[in-house]
Amino acid sequence: MSQAAPAEPAPAERVPVLEEPVRGGAHRFWSTRRVPAALLALLLLAGAGLLLYDVASVRAGRPGMRWRRVLADDLATRQLDDVVVVVGAGLAIALGLWLLVLACTPGLRSVLPMRPDAEPLRAGLRREAVEVVLRDRAMAVAGVQSVRVRARRHKAAVRAVAHFRELDYVGADLDAALRAAVEELGLARPPRLSVHVVRPARKG
Template sequence: MSEAQPPAERPTLEKTAPPQGLEQAESSAAYGPGAGGAEGQDGAADGGRVPRFWSVRRVPAALVALLLLAGTAVLLYDVASVRADRPGMAWRRTLADELATTRLDDAAVLAGAAVAALLGLWLIVLALTPGLRGVLPMRRDVPQVRAGLERSAAALVLRDRAMEVSGVRSVRVAVTRRKVRARALAHFRELDEVRADLDSVLEEGIRQLGLARQLGLSVQVRRPAKR
């Protein structure tokens, strides 16, 4: 005889007192993957971590390549001109004279050094970070296939699911890398009932998105402002 399975844990709802003069209900649901998914909080179905998508960053790479190409071409032309017993470019002689006579604590030198340092730091950050913050990695049920979901698309899907809840007049859904925030207006039914239904519907909707990382959920329901 098989042993009875313990019931699945339900979301933990934390109610906050509404501001004076405004009727509203809030909840923050924390839950783990459902019975249909064996993946971990940050991993794929086999327990491995699913990495984020890396941005190609064609624009920064193209700008840096063009600047390096232009600077290298100008320097090579000037070196070749000097080797051919021709005078160097006027701008290079002027720049060499100014660098030889300008003090290191000069404001222009410090400003140029700060700009160069910031530019280099920006390039290092671009090289070491994945980018594509708007794409949420999905579970890798097939090892050879990687899929991602735009956060705007996920928000649209969850918004459509929330609008199916009885009593919801309008709802705004924002999806970040770690959390889903829903702000709804309810024109009938008790706010706690509407919020509980939204918690259940959005929780199931988040699971059905098939994301590698289960997102947290925050739901706020209030009445429309009286005119």
């Protein structure tokens, strides 16, 4: 009597392993700065057009615009240490530095970049959305009556009012809940938490 061969074990099911998101490496989003660029372009266009029109008028035998002749005569008689010259030069330098800062900085300070994943996508959260999430999580903690959240690039300040329970317990639960919420947001640079719990102000 032949003995039945043992059945082969079924191949183990391959469970996909989710890759941990890569921390860091996410840069701020660059702003298009359309309004400053448009205003500067219009200003330069108007100035260049006005100057070109005046030069063409002079070439055609007509006198130049009065403002240009007055300005040229005025600048020819003023000294370099004159107040008007110094103030005008200072304004021109300040405008140039402002334009350089706009050109060299990303802007969009209100958008916090999220951690990049395997997909070629970049995502970000506005500070208002971060504040709403942290406020909702804080209000879910037992003992919290009201809460105010201010989110910045590197810090999130939370001020809560607790109407019952000990402040130490409320603060500990609030800190744990908010740290979990910040981690779940998936920000590339999670802000530091600053939690402050107080009692309601007494009336009268």
